[in-house]
Amino acid sequence: MPFKVMMVFGTRPEAIKMAPLARELREWPEMALNICSTGQHREMLEQVLTAFDLTVDEDLQVMIQDQTLNGLSQQLLSKLDSAYERNKPDIVLVHGDTTTSFIAALAAFNRHIPIAHVEAGLRTGNLKSPWPEEANRRLTGVIADLHFPPTNKARDNLLREGVPLEQIKVTGNTVIDALLWMREHLHKSQWHPAPDSPLAALFSDRQHARQRMVLITGHRRENFGPGFERICLALAELALRYPDVQFVYPVHLNPQVQQAVYPLLSNRDNILLLPPQDYRHFVWLMDRAYLILTDSGGIQEEAPALGKPVLVLRKVTERPSVLEGGTVKLVGTQTERIVKQTSQLLDDPQIYKHMSRVFTPYGDGHASEKIAEHLWDWLNEHALRGAV
Incomplete structure (x- = not known):
């Protein structure tokens, strides 16, 4: 039995x-x-x-x-x-x-x-x-x-x-198991978002070759309220400073997240606010991102395995191994610091190259x-x- x-x-x-x-x-x-x-x-x-x-x-x-x-x-x-x-x-x-x-x-x-x-x-x-x-x-x-x-x-x-x-x-x-399985599945099937998806229009192969994309996620309770407001103000400033960069933000369903994000970031030409994406779409987005801003724990492990620089919108992390690899930085939720660190990655090819190495301490x-x-x-x- x-x-x-x-x-x-x-x-x-x-x-x-x-x-x-x-x-x-x-x-x-x-x-x-x-x-x-x-x-x-x-x-x-x-x-x-x-x-x-x-x-x-x-x-x-x-x-x-x-x-x-x-x-x-x-x-x-x-x-x-x-x-x-x-x-x-x-x-x-x-x-x-x-x-x-x-x-x-x-x-x-x-x-x-x-x-x-x-x-x-x-x-x-x-x-x-x-x-x-x-x-x-x-x-x-x-x-x-x-x-x-x-x-x-x-x-x-x-x-x-x-x-x-x-x-x-x-x-x-196991998140690395999930990530590698899904990426292999997407590559083998040459999967792309449906033609009616906003992602399909924005990130055709030709378009993506010309335009860098910053992927953003946020959901931590510790950032509710002023933390999310400061993050959104940073994103608004970055979008204005870098009109040629596309910012993509799948917004968590929690009302406290949505109430901060939509009033501050709606109706900006190069900020795309999306509903939460299923795992296939999200891995597809990570694989195409130039860099990622997040307060997620799992993404701190996933993104370095794909060679994507990560700026963590938190004061501390329970994943110190990713910091040792130099591919992840803690930036907190202060508007000025988020803008400065993101700008460095967008402006300085050497800093970007150092942080965009594949690093997999998680298996x-x-x-x-x-x-x-x-x-x-x-x-x-x-x-x-x-x-x-």
């Missing part, structure tokens, strides 16, 4: 990073995978699942309008408890640092179900930055039974916190295989001891 493995995610970034692992586990008849979606980013989540040819087995539908983190946690804890009772998993897989990850781990812990934490061990050392992600990943790390850090630095963070070495397996990051695209193999070994070992 196969082991029951339950994978829980709810946001688009979680789904992207768990998708290659889900595809890998579906190839193992010895492990029966149940995918549980909490439904936090419903529209964006469906796009990811379609792109990776996956379907969910449980949809908890926890989101309601204007939901607080405490309200979300309450919904998650109750509905996940019921899902665990129905499915009786042998182990629960959670990812990274979302509220979903921590509450899914807590609900499993309360039922004595083992927990495996993918992308474990990332730390800034500051519980308030990023908030609430730093607390979520630390708390998940306290109660997890298996830890899959992407790098040796992340492993060392766990060891300093007292996690036994035998519970840790360095694997690389070779085989993290999912390593996780599946270690998971299988761990489940067998614990079954022999009667623990599973």
